[in-house]
């Protein structure tokens with residue numbers, strides 16, 4: 001995958017039974033040649049649907065991805081899935097460090113970094129999530145928090161094609177609230193600067209997605225903000241019409 005096209009990725013979270021594959025089929029149908037030229041699409045379903053969707057995606061160029069992975073490649077880790085298993089099921093991407101994992105499972109920056117390394121080891125691309133809580137934003141700590149999360153969560157020695165960063169303010173996830181465009185621009189510019197400091201000039205080409213209540217109604221504005229190179233979409237990625245309409249902001 002080249003880093004030149006923006007990426008709109010859907011995170012289905014813990015949603016989707018077998019019947020949801022039909023919705024994915026509508027996404028495959030709607031992702032025509034014109035849209036493909038302008039934007040890359042990925043869908044991260046629950047792991048139970050990964051293989052089914054990856055088979056349906058053959059020829060469509062919609063990528064599929066996992067929502068988390070273990071650090072180890074294999075072994076005695078009941079209930080866990082390795083990045084190698086996700087790769088075997090057809091994944092191209094794996095989300096790591098989503099705020100719901102950080103909160104529900106106490107994942108630290110160090111663990112997220114180890115998971116990102118595991119994703120790279122399996123030959124896949126990690127989508128590393130960072131973002132401040134409502135209290136942190138109120139205390140004007142947003143830039144410091146994302147800087148600390150970036151420093152602790154990102155793997156070393158990667159090129160711009162190997163890594164995606166997603167800025168997801170925790171308070172904007174599933175709430176219908178979004179930061180102002182100026183606020184998003186400020187954080188994304190800051191992240192870009194940190195990626196440059198860490199990886200040099202190629203770091204500026206790492207795609208930085210915005211996530212948190214992205215909808216068809218706000219996609220054009222959000223995706224037009226400088227240094228926003230795509231979106232990580234939760235609720236609105238469950239319906240093909242909404243997901244494609246968000247991607248169409250690039251049409």
Ligand SMILES: O=C(CO)COP(=O)(O)O
Nearest residue numbers: 011173174212213234235
């Ligand atoms: O958490 C998100 C994507 O990872 C965003 O979720 P919503 O789009 O439902 O706010």
